[in-house]
Amino acid sequence: MVPKISVILPTYNVEAYISETLSSLFNQPVPLFEVIVLNDGCTDGTLEVIREHFGNRHELRIVSQDNQGVGEARHHGLSVATGEYVFFCDPDDVIDPGLFAEFAARYEADPSLELFYFSKRSFTEGSNGRSFNRRKTAASREGWFDSGGALLQDLILSEKYHAAMWQYVFRKSVCDRFKVQLQGRAHEDHAFSMCIYLHSQRTYATSADYYFYRERTGSLTQSQKTLSYVMGSYEAYRNALAELKKHVRTLDMGSAVALKFIERNVSALINKCVKQQVKLPHGLTMQTWQDAHDCRVGLHLRLPVLLPHALYLIRRARALLKR
Numbered sequence: 231m232v233p234k235i236s237v238i239l240p241t242y243n244v245e246a247y248i249s250e251t252l253s254s255l256f257n258q259p260v261p262l263f264e265v266i267v268l269n270d271g272c273t274d275g276t277l278e279v280i281r282e283h284f285g286n287r288h289e290l291r292i293v294s295q296d297n298q299g300v301g302e303a304r305h306h307g308l309s310v311a312t313g314e315y316v317f318f319c320d321p322d323d324v325i326d327p328g329l330f331a332e333f334a335a336r337y338e339a340d341p342s343l344e345l346f347y348f349s350k351r352s353f354t355e356g357s358n359g360r361s362f363n364r365r366k367t368a369a370s371r372e373g374w375f376d377s378g379g380a381l382l383q384d385l386i387l388s389e390k391y392h393a394a395m396w397q398y399v400f401r402k403s404v405c406d407r408f409k410v411q412l413q414g415r416a417h418e419d420h421a422f423s424m425c426i427y428l429h430s431q432r433t434y435a436t437s438a439d440y441y442f443y444r445e446r447t448g449s450l451t452q453s454q455k456t457l458s459y460v461m462g463s464y465e466a467y468r469n470a471l472a473e474l475k476k477h478v479r480t481l482d483m484g485s486a487v488a489l490k491f492i493e494r495n496v497s498a499l500i501n502k503c504v505k506q507q508v509k510l511p512h513g514l515t516m517q518t519w520q521d522a523h524d525c526r527v528g529l530h531l532r533l534p535v536l537l538p539h540a541l542y543l544i545r546r547a548r549a550l551l552k553r
Contacts (some may be wrong), residue, residue, distance in 0.1 A: 231334065233334075233341075235263050235330065236264050236311035236313030236315065237262055237316075238268060238307035238319070239307075239321045240303030240318075240320075241269055241303075242276075242300075243272050243274045243412045245274045245275040247444065248321050251320075251323060252505060254324045254325040254326075255325055256289070256325055258329070260502055261289075263312075263313045264289045267293070268294075270295060270302075271295065277292070277379065280292065290466045293307065300415055300417065300418060301414040301418030302412070302413065304318060304395070304418065305413070308402075308412070317398075323442060326440040326442065330342045333399055340374075343432050344401040345399075345426065346433075346434050347381060348440040348441065349439045349440070350394070350397055350435055351363055351439045352442070353445065367385075368390065370384050372430070373434070374433070376431075377433060378427040378429065379428050379430075379432030380433070380434050381427060382481075382487070383482065383484075387490055389494065393419045394423070394443075395423055396443075401430070404429050416462055420467065457508050460508055463498075471488075474488060475488075489522070492534070493532055497534040497541075499514075500541055500542045503543065504542065504546050505549075518535055
């Protein structure tokens with residue numbers, strides 16, 4: 231029993247990597263229903279590589295648009311996908327052959343499956359070949375969860391949660407339960423992923439490393455972060471938190487989940503501001519207190535939640551002393 235799976239690849243100027251990515255998809259033992267390459271205005275030889283090596287694949291669909299960024303590309307891809315399930319993939323990464331085989335097995339065991347989560351590893355390439363990092367994103371337990379929210383709770387409390395859209399396969403109809411918003415060139419996945427977890431029902435999480443993320447110079451996540459990028463990350467956090475607030479009372483440990491989510495994100499924001507030598511967003515302390523109150527967190531002696539501005543000053547002073 232293999233359901234129809236739509237793979238969506240937002241693509242922009244990756245001619246050196248796209249062949250390996252597509253090969254890792256087309257060489258899966260489980261057939262894919264369609265692989266949609268969303269050409270976001272490529273100006274290099276990416277499309278030529280695709281047509282030369284994979285032009286005869288019946289699963290391949292190339293959809294083009296003017297360059298608008300990964301958010302709009304993903305949104306466009308989602309709108310034209312016709313499969314029952316969707317998997318977003320970045321065009322320079324590598325997929326393990328076991329991904330869709332296990333997904334199909336879990337689907338066969340329970341066709342009501344709506345969310346399939348897996349672990350990932352990142353890698354770099356050098357003169358001595360590829361170097362892989364250790365796994366950091368597996369859930370604390372492998373197996374079935376009654377809902378995506380239950381898995382989300384596990385991931386956040388164990389500090390394994392990441393918003394990456396390529397770390398799960400989901401039933402497309404889940405998107406009918408919330409307003410899909412995918413915009414911009416960075417951070418577009420935060421609110422979307424939060425909604426997918428919170429609105430999914432039957433869920434399975436495997437500890438297997440099925441996705442291999444390529445860290446490379448020049449990619450968006452590895453490039454220098456500007457002020458607008460840092461502030462954009464704060465806005466993305468606020469959008470994701472707004473979705474979590476709507477469901478925090480439905481989670482078994484909702485207040486603890488909210489506390490951990492707020493603490494980690496505010497702490498990460500402080501680090502970004504210190505590194506880029508920019509000020510914290512105006513009113514961050516008061517807003518964080520309000521968020522904690524909204525989520526019934528209460529007062530906790532954790533500096534990112536209690537005194538984020540003071541923590542910023544401490545970390546900035548340490549950074550200055552190191553220079």
